[in-house]
Amino acid sequence: MTALPARRLLLVHAHPDDESINNGATMAKYAAEGAHVTLVTCTLGEEGEVIPPELAHLAPDRDDTLGAHRTGELADAMVQLGVTDHRFLGGPGRFRDSGMMGVPQNDRPDSFWQADLDLAASYLVEVIREVRPQVLVAYDPDGGYGHPDHIKAHRVAMRAAELAAEPAYRRDLGAPHAIAKVYWNCIPRRVVEEGFARLHAAGGQIPFEGIATADDVPGLVDDDQVAAAIDVEARYAERKAAAMKAHVTQIAVDGPFFALSNDLGQPLFGAEFYRLVKGVPEPAGDLEDDLFAGTGA
Ligand SMILES: CC(=O)N[C@H]1[C@@H](O[C@@H]2[C@H](O)[C@H](O)[C@@H](O)[C@H](O)[C@H]2O)O[C@H](CO)[C@@H](O)[C@@H]1O
Ligand SMILES: [Zn+2]
Numbered sequence: 001m002t003a004l005p006a007r008r009l010l011l012v013h014a015h016p017d018d019e020s021i022n023n024g025a026t027m028a029k030y031a032a033e034g035a036h037v038t039l040v041t042c043t044l045g046e047e048g049e050v051i052p053p054e055l056a057h058l059a060p061d062r063d064d065t066l067g068a069h070r071t072g073e074l075a076d077a078m079v080q081l082g083v084t085d086h087r088f089l090g091g092p093g094r095f096r097d098s099g100m101m102g103v104p105q106n107d108r109p110d111s112f113w114q115a116d117l118d119l120a121a122s123y124l125v126e127v128i129r130e131v132r133p134q135v136l137v138a139y140d141p142d143g144g145y146g147h148p149d150h151i152k153a154h155r156v157a158m159r160a161a162e163l164a165a166e167p168a169y170r171r172d173l174g175a176p177h178a179i180a181k182v183y184w185n186c187i188p189r190r191v192v193e194e195g196f197a198r199l200h201a202a203g204g205q206i207p208f209e210g211i212a213t214a215d216d217v218p219g220l221v222d223d224d225q226v227a228a229a230i231d232v233e234a235r236y237a238e239r240k241a242a243a244m245k246a247h248v249t250q251i252a253v254d255g256p257f258f259a260l261s262n263d264l265g266q267p268l269f270g271a272e273f274y275r276l277v278k279g280v281p282e283p284a285g286d287l288e289d290d291l292f293a294g295t296g297a
Contacts, residue, residue: 007035007297010133010179012089012124012157014112014149015045015097016074017247022144022185022218023137024081024240026230026272026291031082035292038085038131039078040124042153043112045070047097047105049261050249058249060105067093069249076246080239085131089156090123098148106148113148117159120152122170124160129174134295136161137274140184144218158182161278180295181279186219188226188273195267199257207254208265217266227276228288237270244268 009030013019019027019039031037044067050056058066071092078086089095098113099105106113112120128136138157143150163169165178192214199211214220245253252259258268280294 004131005034005036007033007292008038008131008133009035009135009137009291010038010040010128010131011137012040012042012139012153014042014139014143014147014153015048016041016070016077017045017244017250018150019074020077020081020240020243020247021251023272024077024243025232025236025270026137027083028081028236028239028243029230029232030291031084032236036085036131036133037081037083038087038127038133039083040087040089040127041074042089042120042156043095043097043149044068044088044093045097045250047099047103048250051252051261052248055249066249067097070247073247073249077243080242080246082239087127089120094123095120098152101146101148111148112152115152115156117152117155118163120156121159121163122173124156125164125170126173128160128164128179129177132177134180134297135291136179136182137291138182138184140186140219140275144185145216150218154184179278181291182277183228183274183291184219184277186221186226186273186275187217187269188223189214189220190223191269191271191273192217192220192267195269199265199267202257206257206265208252208257208259209263210265212259212262212264212266216264221273221275225275226273226287227281228274228291228293229271230274230289230291231271234270240270241268
């Protein structure tokens with residue numbers, strides 16, 4: 001096996017589309033700089049809604065082929081971001097999209113929400129011990145906005161980071177590896193409110209049915225919770241928008257704005273923000289501009 005680059009970043013997401021929405025610019029930046037970026041997606045997004053009418057037949061209550069279709073959208077998004085290492089947790093279709101919190105699909109035995117935590121984490125331990133990343137990016141405990149697959153993805157990522165470092169745990173999955181820095185996705189309320197102010201100023205020019213609210217944006221935090229801001233050059237923000245566009249069934253992009261299948265416009269943020277939950281923080285008040293800061297990589 002060829003040696004991996006010195007810098008290795010692992011991101012764990014619930015569905016195809018989350019990676020581009022939350023971390024598209026960060027992934028594009030580090031991939032372009034030669035870091036090894038590994039994305040693990042926990043489901044195929046089988047229970048999603050479908051935006052384009054001509055693709056409505058893919059829906060779970062029609063042909064139920066949306067999951068297979070979204071793997072293609074995700075592959076297209078990876079091309080836009082320059083990311084070559086993408087995996088589905090446990091293999092494609094191992095865990096099914098659980099649907100929004102409270103729907104009957106949450107109770108399907110094959111849903112990610114019902115998955116045994118340590119079993120699901122064991123698949124991620126194998127990836128961690130192979131790739132040996134210095135940095136892990138995951139959701140906060142609420143999954144950003146309370147979606148069961150996002151909550152479970154957080155739990156699996158944090159459990160796998162713990163188990164991967166445990167010398168007595170499953171040496172058949174590789175040599176122990178302790179991830180140096182763990183971040184959770186977030187976004188400062190101030191930045192979100194500025195973005196919505198721009199959206200409201202655009203008013204009638206936006207092509208969406210309505211406008212979301214700041215509280216609809218996952219991972220809202222106060223400024224003092226933010227440890228790192230990856231505020232990339234325009235070219236990486238452009239890659240992010242292109243990757244989001246690749247998720248045709250889930251996201252409609254219009255310039256600096258986008259909407260999910262609820263057709264509620266929200267700002268598309270080029271800068272991406274992170275809370276540090278493991279690692280040495282910068283001196284109080286200083287924002288990191290590099291997720292690998294302090295790792296020696
Ligand atoms: C960004 C994200 O996590 N999307 C999920 C989410 O999709 C939302 C869901 O269909 C909701 O009912 C819509 O109103 C909203 O517009 C969608 O973004 O949940 C889906 C089902 O679990 C999932 O497939 C999708 O990736
Ligand atoms: Zn999601």
